[in-house]
Amino acid sequence: MSRDMLNTSVGRALKSSTTSKPNSGSSQEQPAIILFTDLDGTLLDSTSYSFEPARPALNLLKALAIPLIICSSKTRLEIERYRGELSNSHPFVAESGGAIFIPKGYFPFEVLSQGVRTGARGDYEVVLLGAEYPRLRLAMEQLRREGFSVRGFGDMTAPEVAKMTGLTLEEAAMAKERDFDEPFILEKAADFEILRERIVRLGFRLTKGAFYHISGESDKGEAVSILSGLYQRALGSIITIGLGDSPNDFSMLECVDYPVLVQKSDGRHDPAVSLPNLMRAEGIGPFGWNEAVITLLRQITLK
Numbered sequence: 001m002s003r004d005m006l007n008t009s010v011g012r013a014l015k016s017s018t019t020s021k022p023n024s025g026s027s028q029e030q031p032a033i034i035l036f037t038d039l040d041g042t043l044l045d046s047t048s049y050s051f052e053p054a055r056p057a058l059n060l061l062k063a064l065a066i067p068l069i070i071c072s073s074k075t076r077l078e079i080e081r082y083r084g085e086l087s088n089s090h091p092f093v094a095e096s097g098g099a100i101f102i103p104k105g106y107f108p109f110e111v112l113s114q115g116v117r118t119g120a121r122g123d124y125e126v127v128l129l130g131a132e133y134p135r136l137r138l139a140m141e142q143l144r145r146e147g148f149s150v151r152g153f154g155d156m157t158a159p160e161v162a163k164m165t166g167l168t169l170e171e172a173a174m175a176k177e178r179d180f181d182e183p184f185i186l187e188k189a190a191d192f193e194i195l196r197e198r199i200v201r202l203g204f205r206l207t208k209g210a211f212y213h214i215s216g217e218s219d220k221g222e223a224v225s226i227l228s229g230l231y232q233r234a235l236g237s238i239i240t241i242g243l244g245d246s247p248n249d250f251s252m253l254e255c256v257d258y259p260v261l262v263q264k265s266d267g268r269h270d271p272a273v274s275l276p277n278l279m280r281a282e283g284i285g286p287f288g289w290n291e292a293v294i295t296l297l298r299q300i301t302l303k
């Protein structure tokens with residue numbers, strides 16, 4: 001590995017994650033571990049939005065310098081707030097895979113330029129994957145004309161979004177600043193499959209998390225694959241962990257080495273998410289997250 005690469009934050013992550021393993025037993029470098037996580041209902045409690053129950057595992061990740069990559073349907077502004085609270089300076093995926101935000105200088109120039117097409121935006125290099133928000137709003141209007149009683153964040157005031165989500169007014173305003181994904185509710189029950197077919201026919205995608213979401217063809221999985229590719233170019237072999245709670249996490253869980261599903265607030269694992277190697281964490285949201293991450297890190301680093 002070149003000195004230049006070691007000077008980047010990702011290089012430092014690898015260096016400390018391979019030198020701080022107490023039981024590696026040989027001088028051979030182990031693959032770097034990269035962790036991708038959903039926020040709502042996964043790292044964050046679905047009601048209080050707290051990540052406190054996951055604090056021990058978060059501290060462990062910090063100690064091992066393992067990158068924590070937030071991969072959420074939340075907006076850039078919302079995710080930046082949590083990155084601040086978590087002292088996290090790694091890339092992140094916003095609006096269900098609509099865009100990847102990579103802090104400038106995080107990956108060596110040659111890794112980024114050969115890996116993906118990016119555009120500079122503020123302090124980030126951004127990989128745009130999703131459909132532009134005005135197109136999603138037009139699709140919502142079309143669905144309404146066809147009789148589907150869809151109502152999106154763009155149709156609601158900030159107080160309405162706050163009331164429905166439990167967010168503060170300020171947070172609700174951030175949640176409404178959307179670029180690539182529109183969360184919505186169905187005011188009258190509609191056949192999910194009929195709605196999905198119609199949305200696909202319009203050229204978009206329907207997923208379900210805490211809300212329904214209409215987005216472009218991008219998804220969390222595509223964004224995670226791109227980021228994994230960049231880490232591989234930068235670090236060589238890597239091991240990936242992914243954690244989620246809902247069907248909109250499926251594409252992300254599908255493309256990681258260790259997929260983890262945490263329990264919903266009712267204590268159940270979402271029955272719609274199934275994979276042969278899926279680990280079903282014991283614990284709701286951040287409690288399950290904490291247990292699963294500690295267990296997996298022990299298992300992987302002791303191998």
Ligand SMILES: [Mg+2]
Nearest residue numbers: 038040041245
């Ligand atoms: Mg979720």
